[in-house]
Amino acid sequence: MINLVSVCLDDMDSQWKIEEKETLTDMLILVIHGKAIYVLNGETIELNKGDLLFISQGVRRAGMNAPEGLHQKYSVHFFAERKEQFPFDVSCSFRKVQTRHLDYMKMRFASLQQHWFGRNPHDGLICSGIALELLGYFSRELVEERFASVKLRLMQEVQDYIRTHYREPIRIEDLSHHIDRAPNYITQTFKAVTGMTPITYLHQVRVYAACDLILNSKMTIGQVSEYLGYSDQAHFNRVFKKIMGYPPSFIQSKIRGL
Missing domain, CATH: 1.10.10.60 (Homeodomain-like)
Incomplete structure (x- = not known):
């Protein structure tokens, strides 16, 4: 089970910038347009359209728009009650993969954000279910990237x-x-x-x-x-x-x- 903290959409924000600091939660990010730059524990990571990025709690993180222009991305912040239940190695500071199912992932992230801000009865349960589904797809993408x-x-x-x-x-x-x-x-x-x-x-x-x-x-x-x-x-x-x-x-x- 996971406990969601926030669901965000960064939508072509010219002022978007994250000063280097320790990441307070686990995160799952999907870039849907443009490019974003992260510096994670001193390593520079470029995120392009279709990239999924998992960041573990405690990673030192900075972020900025790419020189080429602005970007759009979803980000989900959460705490995992039992990380050993994750189907991928969470001992790594971060993992990145290019999704093969961008349209579907965009739809599910958008649905998650809609329910997160809707605050209707049972939306909390729905949000947890969608977030777990997204983590499941992320895990499958990590496996599939090894194969042609x-x-x-x-x-x-x-x-x-x-x-x-x-x-x-x-x-x-x-x-x-x-x-x-x-x-x-x-x-x-x-x-x-x-x-x-x-x-x-x-x-x-x-x-x-x-x-x-x-x-x-x-x-x-x-x-x-x-x-x-x-x-x-x-x-x-x-x-x-x-x-x-x-x-x-x-x-x-x-x-x-x-």
Whole structure:
């Protein structure tokens, strides 16, 4: 959980300047126009349109407009209750990445600012949710920047294929034929990009579908297992427990107890 302190939009401010001082909160910044210059712990950082920057609390920070002109950027100031929950290394003073999803990120930052200043009922909860989403996207961007765009696109095609055909007996050879790449390439690249093998991802998709079916249909666990392509219910139970941490019968018992 994070505690928001402020959400700001610096909008082509000719007077914008930050004298060097210690950053009092954690920060997440998105530049949407122009260029800004930061000096973080003595290191000069240029932020261009589409750059995301995370700054840890305690970093000595100065900032100014670039000589080329003014800029627009969003900045979110917050405290994290448990930094170890962040999916990226927060021990670094700062991290910068160029977003591949600028239009969407702009929309979410704008929505965050709107709710922050709206102060309507439940806006605080909405703001916390959006801020966590932005940190999640920032973390994913850090991972994705290590890979070429073509690899990311191909692995997205593999994921899309699995999500479409998850009830079928998918083999690596099927994925190989789908994107015209060797099986070894798919297995190695998919794991590098997603952190799991294609087969593990398939089981994950099936298990999440199983949760929905158990909660929202009258199917038995055996019927759910067969519907999702498992010929052996015992195998389905083992896969489900490995991913969720509890067996599918646990959900049924909770439903019956309501």
